[in-house]
Amino acid sequence: MRDIFLRWSFWCLLLLIGTAIFGNRLFDAPPEREVAAPFSKPLWLDRTLPPTKEIRLSPESPSLLLDWHYAPPSRLSIRVEPSAGETGRFVLWRKPETEVPLRLAPLRGGFEADGRDIAFKRSLGLPPFGDAAASLFSEQGGYELSVSGEGPWDGDVVLKLEGGRWGLLGTDQRGRDIASLFIAGVQVSLIVGIFATLLATFLGTSLGLAAGYLGGWTDSVIMRIVDLLLSIPLLPVLMALAALWGKGLWQLVLILSIFSWMGTARTIRALTLTLRDASYIEGLRGLGAPSKYILRRHLLPETLPVLLATMTLGVPGAILSEAGLSFLGLSDPRVISWGRMLHEAHSFGAFTAGAWWMLLPPGFGIALLCLVFLDLGKFLEEKVDPRLRKGVRQ
Amino acid sequence: MNYWNRRIASAILVLALVLVLNFLLFRLMPGDPVASIIDPRFSPEAKEQLRRMYGLDQSLPVQFLMYVKSTLSFDFGISFLTGRPVMDELRSRVPNTVFLLGTSLLLSSFLGTWLGMKAALRRGSILEKCVLWIGALSFSFPSFFVQLVLLMFFASMLPVFPLRGTLSVPPPSGGAALLFDYLRHMALPVLSLVLLGFGGWAIYVRNLMVKILGEDFILLARARGLPKKNILRRHAFRTMLPPLLTIFLLALPGIVSGAVITETVFSLHGVGRFLLEAVTGHDYPAAGAAFFLLALLTVACNLLSDLLYGVTDPRVRLERGNR
Numbered sequence: 001m002r003d004i005f006l007r008w009s010f011w012c013l014l015l016l017i018g019t020a021i022f023g024n025r026l027f028d029a030p031p032e033r034e035v036a037a038p039f040s041k042p043l044w045l046d047r048t049l050p051p052t053k054e055i056r057l058s059p060e061s062p063s064l065l066l067d068w069h070y071a072p073p074s075r076l077s078i079r080v081e082p083s084a085g086e087t088g089r090f091v092l093w094r095k096p097e098t099e100v101p102l103r104l105a106p107l108r109g110g111f112e113a114d115g116r117d118i119a120f121k122r123s124l125g126l127p128p129f130g131d132a133a134a135s136l137f138s139e140q141g142g143y144e145l146s147v148s149g150e151g152p153w154d155g156d157v158v159l160k161l162e163g164g165r166w167g168l169l170g171t172d173q174r175g176r177d178i179a180s181l182f183i184a185g186v187q188v189s190l191i192v193g194i195f196a197t198l199l200a201t202f203l204g205t206s207l208g209l210a211a212g213y214l215g216g217w218t219d220s221v222i223m224r225i226v227d228l229l230l231s232i233p234l235l236p237v238l239m240a241l242a243a244l245w246g247k248g249l250w251q252l253v254l255i256l257s258i259f260s261w262m263g264t265a266r267t268i269r270a271l272t273l274t275l276r277d278a279s280y281i282e283g284l285r286g287l288g289a290p291s292k293y294i295l296r297r298h299l300l301p302e303t304l305p306v307l308l309a310t311m312t313l314g315v316p317g318a319i320l321s322e323a324g325l326s327f328l329g330l331s332d333p334r335v336i337s338w339g340r341m342l343h344e345a346h347s348f349g350a351f352t353a354g355a356w357w358m359l360l361p362p363g364f365g366i367a368l369l370c371l372v373f374l375d376l377g378k379f380l381e382e383k384v385d386p387r388l389r390k391g392v393r394q
Numbered sequence: 395m396n397y398w399n400r401r402i403a404s405a406i407l408v409l410a411l412v413l414v415l416n417f418l419l420f421r422l423m424p425g426d427p428v429a430s431i432i433d434p435r436f437s438p439e440a441k442e443q444l445r446r447m448y449g450l451d452q453s454l455p456v457q458f459l460m461y462v463k464s465t466l467s468f469d470f471g472i473s474f475l476t477g478r479p480v481m482d483e484l485r486s487r488v489p490n491t492v493f494l495l496g497t498s499l500l501l502s503s504f505l506g507t508w509l510g511m512k513a514a515l516r517r518g519s520i521l522e523k524c525v526l527w528i529g530a531l532s533f534s535f536p537s538f539f540v541q542l543v544l545l546m547f548f549a550s551m552l553p554v555f556p557l558r559g560t561l562s563v564p565p566p567s568g569g570a571a572l573l574f575d576y577l578r579h580m581a582l583p584v585l586s587l588v589l590l591g592f593g594g595w596a597i598y599v600r601n602l603m604v605k606i607l608g609e610d611f612i613l614l615a616r617a618r619g620l621p622k623k624n625i626l627r628r629h630a631f632r633t634m635l636p637p638l639l640t641i642f643l644l645a646l647p648g649i650v651s652g653a654v655i656t657e658t659v660f661s662l663h664g665v666g667r668f669l670l671e672a673v674t675g676h677d678y679p680a681a682g683a684a685f686f687l688l689a690l691l692t693v694a695c696n697l698l699s700d701l702l703y704g705v706t707d708p709r710v711r712l713e714r715g716n717r
Contacts, residue, residue: 228411230644233692235651236669236685240419243673320536327538328658328670339536346542346659351550351557359546363539370534 001383009375016369020190023183031184031336034175036166037074039353043165050137050163055145057091057157063146068137075115075162076133081155082110089149091157096141104145107153133161170357172341173348181336182361188337189369192253193319199257200318201311204264205303209295211265212272223269226262234259238321242330249335252325256318264310271303305384313377316370323366338362397704405697412689417461420682447472470683475675480683484665488687490560491653491664494580495691498587499649503642505588506595511626513596514603522600529597532590537652541586541659548582555582558661583660587652598641602634609633636707639699646699650692 004010029035036052043051050070057064080091089107094100102124105111113120115132122128126135137143145159169178211222241255275281276299284294325331326339329347333340344350345358436444445451449460464471470480513522532540549557556562556579566575606612607630615625654666661667669684671677704710 228408231408231647231692231696232412232415232689233647233650235654236673236688237415237419239654239670239673240681240685243676244419316534323536324538324655327536328655329674342536342539342542351546354546354551356543356546356551359539359542363536363543366539367531367535371530374530374534 004379007375007379009372009379012368012372013376016186016190016372019183020187023186024180026183027177027180029177029180031180032176035177036171036175037162037164038171038173038175039350039355039358040162040164040166040171040175042170042357043167045170045357046165049165050161051165052163053161055159055161057145057147057159059153062148062153063144066143066145067141068143069140070163072134072137073161073163074133075131076136077114077160077162078105078111079158079160080105080107080111081157083107083151083153083155085152087149087151087153089147089151089153092144092146092148093136094144094146095136096139096143101144101146102136105157107147107149107151107155107157110155169361170355172344172355172358173350173353178341178357178361181341182338182365184336185338185341185362185365186369188249188335189319189322189366191249192256192322192337193315193369193373196253196256196260196318196322197311197314199253200261200314201264201307203257204261205268205300205307207261208265208268209272209299209303212269213276213291213295213299219269222265226265229259229262235321235324238325239328239330242325247330247332249332252322252331256321260314260317260321263314264307267306267310268303271306272299275299275302305380309377309380309384312373312380315373315377319366319369319373338365397710398701401697401700401704405693405700408696409690409693412686412693413462413465416465416682416686416689417458419685420678421457421461465682465686470686471679473672473680474677475672475680480680483680484668484683484687487663487665487668490580490662491657491666492691494583494587494656494662494664495649495653497580498584498591501584502588502591503595506592507599507638509592510596510599511603511631513600514607515626517604525593525596525600529593532593535590537586537590538655538659540590541583541656544582544586544589545659555579560663580662583656583662587656591649594645598638599634602637603630606630606633632706636703636710639703639706643696643699643703646695647692650688650695653688 024030040052041049048070050068050073052073055064055066078091083089087108091104091107092101093104094102104124105113115121115136118128121132124132124135126132145157147153147157167177167179169182172178172181207222211219238255238259242252245251245255281294281298284298322331322337323339323342326337327343327346329343331337331340331343339362341362342359345355345362350356350358442451449457452460468481470484472478473480473483476483509521509525513519513525516522545557549555560576560579561572562575562579566572612625612629615629653664654669656662657664657667658670665684665687669681669688672680672684
């Protein structure tokens with residue numbers, strides 16, 4: 001068993017679990033916070049686009065030079081914190097190669113404006129349509145933002161520029177950071193995958209043991225149900241249940257597990273059938289051991305190694321089903337999951353915006369998680385049944 | 395009972411259980427199914443009339459019988475959302491779903507079988523490795539993700555294929571132009587399903603083939619000096635068919651489920667997307683009808699391949715029939 005440390009999937013799973021637990025500490029804002037303009041590209045993608053940034057003026061540094069080599073920012077907002085007393089100061093904006101600066105805002109009493117406010121644009125002498133950002137950043141070169149005039153000043157001036165670039169993976173249609181959404185999605189996929197499979201394994205084992213050991217009517221009823229559930233398309237049933245029962249995370253776990261125990265039940269039943277007639281079990285029965293005792297103390301432990309392998313191999317199915325349901329829009333919109341991210345990319349305009357960075361991270365995340373569990377499952381299966389190992393002739 | 399009758403009987407049993415499941419899902423769920431269309435301002439008589447119209451004033455067993463009777467005559471009632479008979483909405487959608495699944499299934503099974511046999515014959519070659527990798531990847535990538543990526547690159551960034559729909563709006567006039575437009579819209583969905591499906595087929599075929607080629611009767615055929623092509627076609631391929639059909643049977647429900655996702659991704663006018671819209675809109679008659687049709691499609695394909703199984707493997711017929 002020690003060679004599990006040599007498997008890449010083991011370390012990958014540890015890393016993913018670590019990310020699920022501690023990942024939110026990598027970001028200072030919660031994932032649902034809108035941090036930048038919608039559909040911002042990743043920082044490394046297009047260097048002609050302006051980055052999203054905040055410029056701050058304070059009494060210690062009353063003026064700032066800004067070297068601008070990008071297109072105008074998509075949105076701009078300015079906030080002037082209120083200063084004590086009457087003050088005749090103004091925030092000034094000087095464009096490259098012009099002498100006379102523009103009066104952006106008065107300093108007294110506090111001031112807050114968005115680039116789209118009509119009053120703000122009128123005070124700058126701009127037409128009432130469009131964003132002030134385009135005309136304030138109409139050229140490339142050195143800009144100067146400064147505070148001038150007489151009077152007391154103790155608050156800060158903050159100019160917020162929203163460019164088309166943000167973070168490692170850009171932003172989605174609401175301006176949320178995709179990198180932090182992606183990290184938040186690990187949690188949901190792991191929780192749903194693992195708990196749904198645990199529950200399904202529990203169901204499958206109990207039903208499989210019952211069918212195999214008791215035989216007769218119990219067996220045929222259970223196996224008929226298995227046949228039925230394996231021969232109809234289950235996604236529509238899952239969709240109906242998800243839509244009718246509510247969309248919470250734990251409801252989803254429950255729904256998924258109710259409809260994925262069949263494989264385990266079959267395997268365990270087959271195993272029980274071969275064990276039931278083994279001579280030591282027959283001996284126990286001859287000694288008068290009750291079925292309950294035989295099942296719990298002898299049959300269940302025998303099936304455990306097989307169970308471990310089938311369980312690990314079952315996780316990808318649950319993860320993919322959860323992702324599918326969320327992709328169809330049948331999950332809780334407040335719970336961030338990879339499927340949900342793909343749903344939002346599909347239905348909220350990522351295609352018209354060409355925002356492929358919304359698409360690739362969640363998809364590759366799902367695939368990676370599935371591959372990890374498949375590889376681990378294969379490893380466990382080989383442990384249980386050494387004939388499957390490479391190089392061993394069957 | 396001989397083999398054929400047993401297969402047909404079991405298909406009917408599955409269908410009966412589907413009916414029960416359908417009734418349980420869409421009629422017995424918490425909440426009054428009609429509540430979504432009853433306006434609180436309706437008079438009590440109007441409410442009563444609506445209930446009578448949907449048969450909700452009867453007892454449950456009577457409701458079930460009424461439901462079975464109407465479903466089997468393809469009368470699925472009136473949609474809560476559109477107020478039109480559900481069957482009218484579905485009639486134009488069924489051919490699209492059948493075309494989508496049928497074409498992609500045929501193409502991917504042919505391509506997969508061909509590649510799988512090639513891979514089994516040339517063990518250790520690059521082709522075999524490629525086949526194994528593509529198969530493994532197609533199991534772990536979610537289908538809708540692959541389709542979304544294809545849509546993004548071949549419809550949005552490089553506008554080779556249309557972004558959505560089954561036909562252009564408005565549809566072109568003239569038979570040939572209409573057919574071309576339809577095929578252009580269906581090309582990417584079908585191609586994506588083939589891309590997702592053929593890897594799995596190829597792996598199964600390769601594994602079966604490798605096993606069969608190691609069997610004694612192949613060795614005997616080779617020893618008899620039969621031409622290689624002959625051995626492959628008459629002996630190996632023939633032996634592979636029954637287990638391949640079994641695998642197809644197991645995969646079938648998943649393939650039909652895939653229609654829901656594919657039709658949603660490509661916004662196709664099919665049964666699957668209708669089901670999604672009905673489910674999210676709490677339109678119970680419509681959702682029940684769509685689910686029933688999808689299940690019926692599965693059971694029909696199931697029966698068909700069961701019967702094919704009997705044709706390809708004579709042992710099944712004799713063994714069971716003589717008992």
